[in-house]
Amino acid sequence: xxxxxxxxxxxxxxxxxxxxxxxxxxxxxxxxxxxxxxxxxxxxxxxxxxxxxxxxxxxxxxxxxxxxxxxxxxxxxxxxxxxxxxxxxxxxxxxxxxxxxxxxxxxxxxxxxxxxxxxxxxxxxxxxxxxxxxxxxxxxxxxxxxxxxxxxxxxxxxxxxxxxxxxxxxxxxxxxxxxxxxxxxxxxxxxxxxxxxxxxxxxxxxxxxxxxxxxxxxxxxxxxxxxxxxxxxxxxxxxxxxxxxxxxxxxxxxxxxxxxxxxxxxxxxxxxxxxxxxxxxxxxxxxxxxxxxxxxxxxxxxxxxxxxxxxxxxxxxxxxxxxxxxxxxxxxxxxxxxxxxxxxxxxxxxxxxxxxxxxxxxxxxxxxxxxxxxxxxxxxxxxxxxxxxxxxxxxxxxxxx
Amino acid sequence: xxxxxxxxxxxxxxxxxxxxxxxxxxxxxxxxxxxxxxxxxxxxxxxxxxxxxxxxxxxxxxxxxxxxxxxxxxxxxxxxxxxxxxxxxxxxxxxxxxxxxxxxxxxxxxxxxxxxxxxxxxxxxxxxxxxxxxxxxxxxxxxxxxxxxxxxxxxxxxxxxxxxxxxxxxxxxxxxxxxxxxxxxxxxxxxxxxxxxxxxxxxxxxxxxxxxxxxxxxxxxxxxxxxxxxxxxxxxxxxxxxxxxxxxxx
Numbered sequence: 001x002x003x004x005x006x007x008x009x010x011x012x013x014x015x016x017x018x019x020x021x022x023x024x025x026x027x028x029x030x031x032x033x034x035x036x037x038x039x040x041x042x043x044x045x046x047x048x049x050x051x052x053x054x055x056x057x058x059x060x061x062x063x064x065x066x067x068x069x070x071x072x073x074x075x076x077x078x079x080x081x082x083x084x085x086x087x088x089x090x091x092x093x094x095x096x097x098x099x100x101x102x103x104x105x106x107x108x109x110x111x112x113x114x115x116x117x118x119x120x121x122x123x124x125x126x127x128x129x130x131x132x133x134x135x136x137x138x139x140x141x142x143x144x145x146x147x148x149x150x151x152x153x154x155x156x157x158x159x160x161x162x163x164x165x166x167x168x169x170x171x172x173x174x175x176x177x178x179x180x181x182x183x184x185x186x187x188x189x190x191x192x193x194x195x196x197x198x199x200x201x202x203x204x205x206x207x208x209x210x211x212x213x214x215x216x217x218x219x220x221x222x223x224x225x226x227x228x229x230x231x232x233x234x235x236x237x238x239x240x241x242x243x244x245x246x247x248x249x250x251x252x253x254x255x256x257x258x259x260x261x262x263x264x265x266x267x268x269x270x271x272x273x274x275x276x277x278x279x280x281x282x283x284x285x286x287x288x289x290x291x292x293x294x295x296x297x298x299x300x301x302x303x304x305x306x307x308x309x310x311x312x313x314x315x316x317x318x319x320x321x322x323x324x325x326x327x328x329x330x331x332x333x334x335x336x337x338x339x340x341x342x343x344x345x346x347x348x349x350x351x352x353x354x355x356x357x358x359x360x361x362x363x364x365x366x367x368x369x370x371x372x373x374x375x376x377x378x379x380x381x382x383x384x385x386x387x388x389x390x391x392x393x394x395x396x397x398x399x400x401x
Numbered sequence: 402x403x404x405x406x407x408x409x410x411x412x413x414x415x416x417x418x419x420x421x422x423x424x425x426x427x428x429x430x431x432x433x434x435x436x437x438x439x440x441x442x443x444x445x446x447x448x449x450x451x452x453x454x455x456x457x458x459x460x461x462x463x464x465x466x467x468x469x470x471x472x473x474x475x476x477x478x479x480x481x482x483x484x485x486x487x488x489x490x491x492x493x494x495x496x497x498x499x500x501x502x503x504x505x506x507x508x509x510x511x512x513x514x515x516x517x518x519x520x521x522x523x524x525x526x527x528x529x530x531x532x533x534x535x536x537x538x539x540x541x542x543x544x545x546x547x548x549x550x551x552x553x554x555x556x557x558x559x560x561x562x563x564x565x566x567x568x569x570x571x572x573x574x575x576x577x578x579x580x581x582x583x584x585x586x587x588x589x590x591x592x593x594x595x596x597x598x599x600x601x602x603x604x605x606x607x608x609x610x611x612x613x614x615x616x617x618x619x620x621x622x623x624x625x626x627x628x629x630x631x632x633x634x635x636x637x638x639x640x641x642x643x644x645x646x647x648x649x650x651x
Contacts, residue, residue, distance in 0.1 A: 008506045012495070019494040019535075217490030221551070223456045224484035225507045226476045395457055 002231050009227065009235025013209060017239060023204040027243045031197060031251035039258035049130060057082050058100040058135030061090045065105035071113075071146070072105070078142045081135070094126050100135025101125040103143075113150060191357020192331045193255060194248050194288055195350060198296040199303075199327045201247020202240050203320050206303035209236045211316035219398060233304070233392040237385065240300040248292070252285065288357045291370070294377035295353050299327075301384035305391045311400055326350075334358060346372045349380050402590055403430040403453060403559060407462030410448050410614075422448040424614040425462065430592050430607070432558070435585050437605030438594040439638065445614040446594035447486070450563045453592065454484040466559055467590075480508060483552030486563030493537035497528060497547045500536060501554050508555035515554075522550045542573045549580050560584045562593040566600065578604060598634045608634075612642045 334354035
């Protein structure tokens with residue numbers, strides 16, 4: 001291996017890469033803009049939609065209740081609720097969003113309540129429709145409050161204290177530090193994103209540097225130079241790796257900024273905003289990158305090899321696009337609750353890295369697993385790089401027609 | 402000097418089985434001479450030249466280029482060869498100067514030598530007007546000059562041209578043929594493949610006729626005229642290759 005030649009190839013590939021709008025968009029622009037647009041856009045949209053739904057006076061239809069004027073009168077006084085006349089097709093009207101919900105008051109509700117009989121009030125709404133849910137919530141809250149007032153009245157009439165129904169309180173207290181809380185909630189996402197973006201960032205450069213060269217007819221030009229195939233593949237490999245890491249780093253910066261903006265923009269309620277406060281230190285982020293580095297090497301080498309096999313840019317795209325699923329499935333699996341590291345899983349590429357990243361972000365360092373995963377990922381990466389070098393030495397691959 | 406010794410190349414094809422693209426080809430090209438490899442499409446010219454340029458490895462036999470074996474020392478061979486064909490395209494996103502410098506560096510030239518060499522070539526080929534223009538913005542003629550500059554940057558003693566004028570207009574083709582003559586005049590060993598008879602007649606000191614991977618005959622043009630009792634090269638070519646074509650058609 002000649003370092004000067006590897007550096008020369010890398011420098012040339014970097015120059016061409018920086019001048020290629022297509023790869024720059026996929027490697028730099030998309031990761032930088034995707035998160036802010038998604039996060040800020042989505043949260044703003046959600047805030048606007050929720051705000052609108054909350055402010056709306058919900059049209060509610062009452063089924064029955066003609067024999068219970070007391071409860072109907074109280075229901076009419078509820079703020080944000082408008083009682084509309086009964087119609088047979090109330091179900092259809094909910095579906096068509098003409099009314100938000102319907103409440104079924106049992107027969108002789110007022111009288112039965114006074115007699116202490118057990119009653120069930122049914123509220124009909126359209127699940128998944130936010131305005132319908134809000135309408136149903138208003139009605140449910142009214143009946144909860146009404147029930148509590150009835151209970152209080154009954155206790156008072158018997159000279160019993162309110163505490164008789166609630167002899168003690170049960171309360172959960174969190175002892176986990178903030179980074180563990182955010183780690184459990186969103187930490188898995190960091191590893192997942194780094195892994196996925198290391199892969200997606202490498203796709204276009206890998207195609208451009210192999211199948212793209214074949215298509216443009218420059219492969220034969222470079223093969224006629226005294227450059228060894230090993231130096232050629234290493235120069236190209238380092239560029240693909242750089243692009244991959246560049247995408248991942250930019251995405252993490254973008255993701256961090258987006259989370260910060262979403263949490264501090266004031267668009268969200270404090271309770272919701274707290275979810276976005278990731279207490280992740282720089283050392284944690286660096287640890288995640290260190291764990292993902294062998295995987296990025298594996299992706300760069302594997303993608304180069306596969307794309308080299310293709311005769312054209314288009315053919316390479318059709319080979320590499322399904323690769324995203326191969327990465328996404330284990331990475332997503334690691335986010336599932338109850339999926340924990342064990343010695344066998346530590347040997348499964350992608351899944352193991354994703355799992356260990358989740359643990360690192362949550363502040364847990366299982367050193368035996370970390371070393372095992374680093375070692376196994378490095379072996380896979382070295383094998384992929386070896387195969388890439390071998391592929392660049394095969395005429396049947398380079399001159400496939 | 403180039404010395405091909407029993408050079409052979411076989412490919413495996415899923416449908417057609419084993420294909421003998423080049424079959425036991427031997428010839429010698431001398432410094433200061435142009436060797437023309439004449440053959441129809443698919444005769445084995447490109448494969449032969451690719452083996453000489455070490456882009457492909459021979460299945461059997463070998464060749465010695467400037468004293469280096471193409472199988473044993475491919476990188477040393479390539480350092481002594483300038484290879485030009487219509488298939489050797491330019492990097493579209495590099496400028497003409499960047500491209501020539503890139504190949505100069507890969508050929509191990511140090512920066513002061515490279516700068517001097519690039520300036521010399523750009524002056525000689527009248528390329529200064531477009532040295533900072535990206536290759537994808539160059540005209541066909543400019544691209545050919547840039548390709549020539551690429552092959553010349555390390556001043557190789559051997560030049561290999563694979564159908565270098567294919568698809569070019571008359572003026573651009575003349576630039577190429579002029580350049581090939583210039584290489585001979587400078588004492589370089591030149592091998593050149595084509596299926597254009599007139600180019601061979603004008604340029605070549607020795608002609609080898611290749612068909613179906615086999616070198617059927619070779620020699621200087623006057624010698625071939627005498628041997629086949631024909632004055633016109635096209636008639637000689639038909640006399641050499643024609644019977645084989647009839648056999649294969651039958």
